[in-house]
Amino acid sequence: MxxxxxxxxxxxxxxxxxxxxGGIGMSALARYFKGRGARVSGYDRTESELTRELVAEGIAxxxxxxxxxxxxxxxxxxxxxxxxxxxxxxVYYQQNGFPVLKRSxxxxxxxxxxxxxxxxxxxxxxxxxxxxxHILRQSGYGGNAFLGGISANYNTNFWSSFNDxxxxxxxxxxRSFWKLSPDVAIITSMDPDHxxxxxxxxxxxxxxxxxxxxxxxxxxxxxxxxxARAKEIKADRRWTYSLQNDAADVYASNxxxxxxxxxxxxxxxxTTFYNVRLNxxxxxxxxxxxxxxxxxxxxxxxxxxxxxxxxxxxxxxRRFEYILPxxxxxxxxxxxxxxxxxxxxxxxxxxxxxxSARSLxxxxxxxxxxxxxxxxxxxxxxxxxxxxxxxxxxxxxxxIYPARELPxxxxxxxxxxxxxxxxxxRLLDKDQLLEWAKNTQLDxxxxxxxxxxxxxxxxTLVPRLKEILEKA
Numbered sequence: 113m114x115x116x117x118x119x120x121x122x123x124x125x126x127x128x129x130x131x132x133x134g135g136i137g138m139s140a141l142a143r144y145f146k147g148r149g150a151r152v153s154g155y156d157r158t159e160s161e162l163t164r165e166l167v168a169e170g171i172a173x174x175x176x177x178x179x180x181x182x183x184x185x186x187x188x189x190x191x192x193x194x195x196x197x198x199x200x201x202x203v204y205y206q207q208n209g210f211p212v213l214k215r216s217x218x219x220x221x222x223x224x225x226x227x228x229x230x231x232x233x234x235x236x237x238x239x240x241x242x243x244x245x246h247i248l249r250q251s252g253y254g255g256n257a258f259l260g261g262i263s264a265n266y267n268t269n270f271w272s273s274f275n276d277x278x279x280x281x282x283x284x285x286x287r288s289f290w291k292l293s294p295d296v297a298i299i300t301s302m303d304p305d306h307x308x309x310x311x312x313x314x315x316x317x318x319x320x321x322x323x324x325x326x327x328x329x330x331x332x333x334x335x336x337x338x339x340a341r342a343k344e345i346k347a348d349r350r351w352t353y354s355l356q357n358d359a360a361d362v363y364a365s366n367x368x369x370x371x372x373x374x375x376x377x378x379x380x381x382x383t384t385f386y387n388v389r390l391n392x393x394x395x396x397x398x399x400x401x402x403x404x405x406x407x408x409x410x411x412x413x414x415x416x417x418x419x420x421x422x423x424x425x426x427x428x429x430r431r432f433e434y435i436l437p438x439x440x441x442x443x444x445x446x447x448x449x450x451x452x453x454x455x456x457x458x459x460x461x462x463x464x465x466x467x468s469a470r471s472l473x474x475x476x477x478x479x480x481x482x483x484x485x486x487x488x489x490x491x492x493x494x495x496x497x498x499x500x501x502x503x504x505x506x507x508x509x510x511x512i513y514p515a516r517e518l519p520x521x522x523x524x525x526x527x528x529x530x531x532x533x534x535x536x537x538r539l540l541d542k543d544q545l546l547e548w549a550k551n552t553q554l555d556x557x558x559x560x561x562x563x564x565x566x567x568x569x570x571x572t573l574v575p576r577l578k579e580i581l582e583k584a
Contacts, residue, residue, distance in 0.1 A: 129183045130154030132192035134163040140270035193286045194516045220291030232282035233300030235461045243404035245279040251417035264426035289323045298334045355399040362406040372438045392427040394468035430455040447559030457485040457567035459496030466503035476559040483510040483566030487520040498531035507537040513568025549580045
């Protein structure tokens with residue numbers, strides 16, 4: 113294989129080709145190079161909202177493995193680990209001496225020359241990194257953002273800045289985050305995931321310790337309170353953060369649930385921000401905001417600017433996203449259903465999602481429609497998924513979304529279903545889910561909360577579900 117890992121000077125790349133350009137991380141890099149004046153093109157397996165946006169921005173995208181459509185003058189070729197090794201375009205570039213790099217190599221090259229806030233964790237990293245990037249942008253501090261989700265404030269996963277600062281979502285999949293050079297490293301969690309890559313939980317935790325040890329001299333580690341392995345990271349400066357444990361260096365106090373969001377005081381090592389407002393659901397998002405505001409405070413951004421930016425944060429698409437938001441009940445009217453869409457694809461994320469819905473909407477019936485993501489993850493974690501889903505009153509399971517994997521014998525959504533200790537549970541395909549929504553009796557006295565969750569393509573059903581529930 114003729115594959116190079118040498119990163120040409122990022123500032124000099126004039127033509128770049130992406131295999132898997134529609135991925136959330138890949139599209140952010142494509143936008144970065146387009147913004148720098150490079151010729152950008154690429155392949156993806158299927159058209160999506162993201163690829164349509166890239167095309168509208170002047171980036172050529174095609175959807176069939178076709179050597180006649182690739183850029184044979186590309187100076188650099190970037191591919192995602194999700195692309196099969198035998199992919200015709202990838203093989204062509206490898207065999208013909210092109211510099212063929214993973215996304216992580218390019219991101220590593222970009223961060224070598226800037227001040228970086230890198231956010232890692234098996235869950236929480238997308239929202240936390242988007243919060244940090246939003247605070248830097250709205251406060252006027254500035255910074256480039258490479259995000260793993262679409263910011264609802266700006267409807268994009270990338271923005272550029274005059275300031276040579278980068279906020280980067282640090283991905284643990286395939287050990288990608290080892291290529292980064294953090295000045296501030298946030299670690300939100302180290303729960304077992306990607307065991308198809310790591311084999312066991314300890315090896316995965318080792319990877320996070322290695323990432324933390326990439327901190328530059330004088331760098332700051334902001335680690336979730338209680339992460340035992342964080343103590344092994346050599347950091348010149350370190351803070352712990354927590355939702356509300358006052359043993360941490362940074363935490364929230366006096367948390368009040370108000371109008372589908374939260375108001376609280378942020379306790380920092382040297383000051384307090386009073387009456388911070390967070391207008392998105394999920395107590396876990398209060399914790400994410402604690403970490404994000406701590407990072408912004410470490411950059412000496414004025415407290416009032418941080419507080420105001422947090423109050424204006426609209427969230428991340430598919431992270432506790434209100435599709436049908438809560439409405440105040442008018443006397444004599446039925447209680448309208450609430451529809452929430454979320455990317456949760458790990459048991460810990462599902463628990464946080466469903467517990468948050470419970471606390472925000474006490475007394476309402478909660479239904480979750482969950483699409484498991486990957487056969488390997490389902491096989492490794494099906495007991496955890498079952499326990500998490502039991503926080504809902506009604507559980508609807510879709511078939512497993514395979515993503516990059518081939519089916520595994522004996523592994524299906526039925527594994528999770530059989531382990532759920534609740535009566536109201538069923539397996540449905542996508543069409544049956546829509547039929548269920550049309551025919552189900554909604555609780556109009558106390559109200560319904562319906563949640564779609566998963567990292568596959570369950571979100572494609574959300575517009576139809578919204579339409580059906582609005583009519584109901």
